Amino acid sequence: SQPTTRFINELFFVGEYIYTSELTIKNVSDEDVGEYKCYFYGSSVPQIAKANLQLHAKKYLNVTMKSLKGLDGIKKELGRSLGQYIPIYAYPYPTIKWLDPKGNEIHNDWKPWNHHFNGEYIVVRLSKNNLTLDDEGNHTLIISNPAKTVTHSFFVTIITKPKIINQPKSIPFNEVLQNFSVSADCEAEGKPVPRISWNYTNNLYNMEKNSPEDSVKITSTADGVNKIKSEIEVNVQKTGKLICKACNEAGCVSSVAKIINVPVSMKVGPGVPTTFRSISLTVGDPLTIECKSSKNMTFFSPEFNKKVVTSKENLKDTMVNNGPIVKFELRQTVYRDSGWYGCANLPMKYFTPAQTTDHLFIEDPFLYQDSKGKYYVNGEVGKDVLLPCRPSSPNYQVKLYSAGKVIDAEFDPIKGMMIKNLTANSPIDYACVIQLDNGLKKSMDFEIEKPDRPNDLEKPKIVTRSLNNTIIGGTIEIDCTVSVWSNNDYILTWVMPLK
Structure with missing residues (x-):
């Protein structure tokens, strides 16, 4: 006979009191066999x-x-955890070693997560937190007892999210005329090496979409093992940002490489009809409007403000090749800048002024939109999430719904709806409903994309609340409770011991 050690799982009982009695037999012999x-x-x-x-x-x-x-x-993101379960059938209980790529032993808690009496079935977990780049490479698992030694090598790949590098402290600002050629470059690193695409006025460009009719040229070159550099040259048509986006299987990151400002020119005078044009910008884009100047020139700001622009900070007289102009400038546009703009000559009293107007729209920045029109926004547990749902008029009413119920969210007419302190149990589907002046409603559907799992719940927590001992011919009942991070659809399956 040999000294025997048994590892017993923690037992869970539903009740106010728990009574425990333990029988220990050392140096088990033939006489100890039985029920x-x-x-x-x-x-x-x-x-x-x-x-x-x-x-x-x-x-x-x-x-x-x-x-x-x-x-x-195995592929794991830098800083994440590795966790893998290994079932073992052995007698006596084996020794287990885990060696890293440099041959150093990784100390692990080899306490069994499950076991069967007499069958000597155990489950151990390979676990390592906060993975580093040094963890990439061939790992070795050695399981041994007097009967046998099992050795298995496996490769662990560490991936890293993209990062845009060598960014200037301030974003370059170019004021150019229409059809002028503007270039920008972007350098990113990541593991594996990222792919770079460009966004200009909500159009996506990459190496696969590099056609002459787009007046866009892109060149990308790998710079080392994990770095890539991309250059874009675009024949600009309107105001907007050149945005660099780097993606790999670990995620995406974006950065504004250059701001392009194409002034809007307005003509006012005899024989010039009133025109109504639309200018589509995103939040933060600049706006420049130029009007040929005269002593009677007046510039109008958005109509709902019902004011004439008089601020010297935004309005100034200047000279160009075609003569004097009045230039109106906004370095960064926001929601309240939406509306009608115009300039007019004010001739003799009682005469209707000739004027030209433009309508400025501020667009909403989204993560991306699917074929059904739903917008997807990134969210992180414990932080606020902004749903960019903004009306085009301050008179419109805005409400946020989830599962048909009104959600109490903070509304900012410039930014949109703010959901405070997102939790793991917060809804992910929302509908933002805007009530228009004519009684109609416009709905914008959003889905918040949370990370796969919070860091402290990387794996579902599985516990049993059943005794797993019985006799031949008896009945065994085992229940299984799974604790997961969100209310999604999951499938539970059972695996029976090998015969």
């Missing part, structure tokens, strides 16, 4: 738990290839 009963006298009928103790006839070690294959091809 053991534990009686609990808490009612008129004693409650009985049974366990049938048998001695092993031989020593053995078996680790299934399926579980070992599950270690192959």
Whole structure:
């Protein structure tokens, strides 16, 4: 006989009081073989738990290839955790070693997560938190007992999110005429090497979309193992930002490489008809409007403000090749800048002034939009999330709904709807409803994309609240409770012990 150690899982009971009794037998012999009963006298009928103790006839070690294959091809993001379960059938209990790519042992808590009496079935977990680049490479798992030694090597790949590097402290600002050629460059690093695409006035350009009719030229070159550099040359048509976007399988990152300002020219005078044009900008874009100047020139700001622009900060007289002009400038536009702009000559009294007007729209920045019109916005548990739902008029009413119920969210007419302190249980689907003046309603559907799991719940937590001991011919009942981070659809399956 040999000294025997048993690892017992923590037991969970529903009730106010827990009673525990433990029987320990050291140096088990043939005389100890048989059925053991534990009686609990808490009612008129004693409650009985049974366990049938048998001695092993031989020593053995078996680790299934399926579980070992599950270690192959592991990819983890830098700073994340590695967790893998390995079922082992062995007697006596084996020793386990885990060696990193440099041959150093990774100390691990090898306490079994599950076990069976006599069958000696255990499940251990390979666990390592806060992975670094040094963890990439060939790892070795050694499982050994007097019967056998099992050695398995597996490769761990560490990936990193893209990062845009060598960014200027201030974003370059170019004021150019229409059809002028503007270039910008962007350098990014990541593991694996990122792919770079460009966004200009809500149009996406990359190496695959580099056609002559777009008047866009893109060149991208790899710079080292994990770096890439991309250059774009675009024949500009209107005001907007040149945005560099770098993506790999770990995620995406964007940065404004250059701001392009194409002034809007207005003509006012005899024989010039009144025109109504639309200028579409995104929040933060500049706005420049130029009008040919005269001593009677007046410039009008958005109509709903009902004011004439008089601020010297935004309005100035200047000279160009065609003569004097009045120039109106906004370095960064926001929601309240939407509306009608115009300039007019004010001739003799009682005469209707000739004027030209432009309508400025401020567009909403989104993560992306699917084919059904839903907008997707990134969200992070514990932080605020902005849904860019803004009306084009301050008179419109805005409400936010989720599952048909009004959500109490903070509304800013410049920014949109703000959901404070997003939690793991917060809804992800929202409908922003804007009530128009004519009684009609406009709905914008949003979905908040949360990370796969919060850092402290990288794996679903699975517990059992059942005794897993019985005798031959008896009945065994095992329940399984899974704690996950959100209310999604999951499938639970059971795996029976090997015969």
